[in-house]
Amino acid sequence: MPPYTCHSILNNLDIKTVEKSTRFISQGDKTDHAYIIKKGSCIILVEKNEELYPVDHKSEGDMLLMPALFTGEPVNSHIEAETNMELWVLKKSIFEKISKNNPGLWEFLIEIIAAKFDSKRPISDRTIGPYIATDIIGRGGYSIVYKGINSSTNQDIAIKMMRHHIVINPDFLEKFRNEAKIVTKFNHENIIKIFDRIERFQTVFIIMEYLDGKSIKELLAQKKRIPVDDAVKFLIQICKAIDYAYQQNILHKDINTENIMIINNDQAKLLDFGLACSIYDEDDLFDGALAYLAPEISQEEIANLQMVSLKDYINKPEKKLIYYIIIILIYFFKEICL
Incomplete structure (x- = not known):
């Protein structure tokens, strides 16, 4: 944890001591506080299907229970002291003041929480x-x-x-x-x-x-091939899906080979209508669909197209976007044909 972060939140925090080998947090507990380890270390264990899985090890300077404190969810793991420990106690009342008084620190804590949810280790239900x-x-x-x-x-x-x-x-x-x-x-x-x-x-x-199938991107990567008739059928299905959404004044913002899935070798499904693609994040703005955009569309028009609703853009560049994307999809479907 950066030194400026420690100084901002460690002042006036209570201290809790834990003896070696003590399970001081149980999976499913609810909490109104988090911990920062002052001394010692602990083991994080996930219980799933009546088995215990060691998923992490924490030591001095690490934070514990931040996701549960932020979201109000039950704790998603057991925590057992590996050594005698001293912990700073971060109460919910102090935590909530951080968002107002220290925006920089708040963003830092949100990043920690996001990383916890993105773990590739076993997770509890x-x-x-x-x-x-x-x-x-x-x-x-x-x-x-x-x-x-x-x-x-x-x-x-x-x-x-x-x-x-x-x-x-x-x-x-x-x-x-x-x-x-x-x-x-x-x-x-x-x-x-x-x-x-x-x-x-x-x-x-x-x-x-829940869909059990393979995306066009996966089929391309695995060099799988499908009959031409099937490729034409799938392309027609996707065009119908795009047209259906268009009639509802909705434009799919990220049509690409990853967002088209083939189910049971019989049906194409269009996924992810960009329900939450941030128009405020520059990194997200130029992800995905940018490679599929018609070259004559200006940067300003690209930004406008991220807004999803077509009410303000009828008969404007969104048609160029749709036509160009379909042409590119024809190319990719051709690549997976026998």
Whole structure:
């Protein structure tokens, strides 16, 4: 942890002592405080399917329980003291003041929290309303995707969790809510179905159908080949999906080979309508679809196209974007033909 960060939050914090071999945090606990390790070390254990998995080791200067303190979720692991320990106690009341009094430190803490959610190690199951997230199956610049199950119906689902550093932007969150209301109503056989949207734990979860298939990008990478007739069929299906969305005044902002999935070698699905692609993040603005944009579209028009709604752009460059993307998709479908 940087020295300036320590000085900002360690003043006047209480001290807690823990004896060696003590499990001082249990998975599932709720907490109103986090810890910063002053002395000693500990082991982080995830309990899953009645097995314990060591997933991390923490020592002096490391933080504990920050995600749980921020989101209000139950703690997602056990913590056991490896040695005798001294801990600084960061209470929720102090934590909440940081966002107002020290924006730089707040951003630093959000980065720590985001990193915790993005772990590639085993994770404990997470309950979000009637849904249970079990495993991470995808990561992006603005979201993490889990495989999950609807506990009411036992239906397999995918759960997209928006990254916290995106959601804390109030302008973005309002825009996201408006777009999500529209896209949740989509009903097209070639567009991934969105079942629900839940705001909880200081973020937003999008509940979608779980698809078991391969993207065009994966087929290209694996040098898999499909019959020409199938390629034409899939391309027509994607064009129908694009047209359906267009009729709802919605433009897919990131059509590419990664966002088209082939299911059971029979059906193409268009994924990820950019529900939460930040228009405020310069890195996100020029990701993905930029390589698919018509060259005559200006930088200003590119920025406008990130806004999704076509109400202000009818008969303007979005048609060039759509036509050019379709031409590129024809090329990629050609590449996976027999």
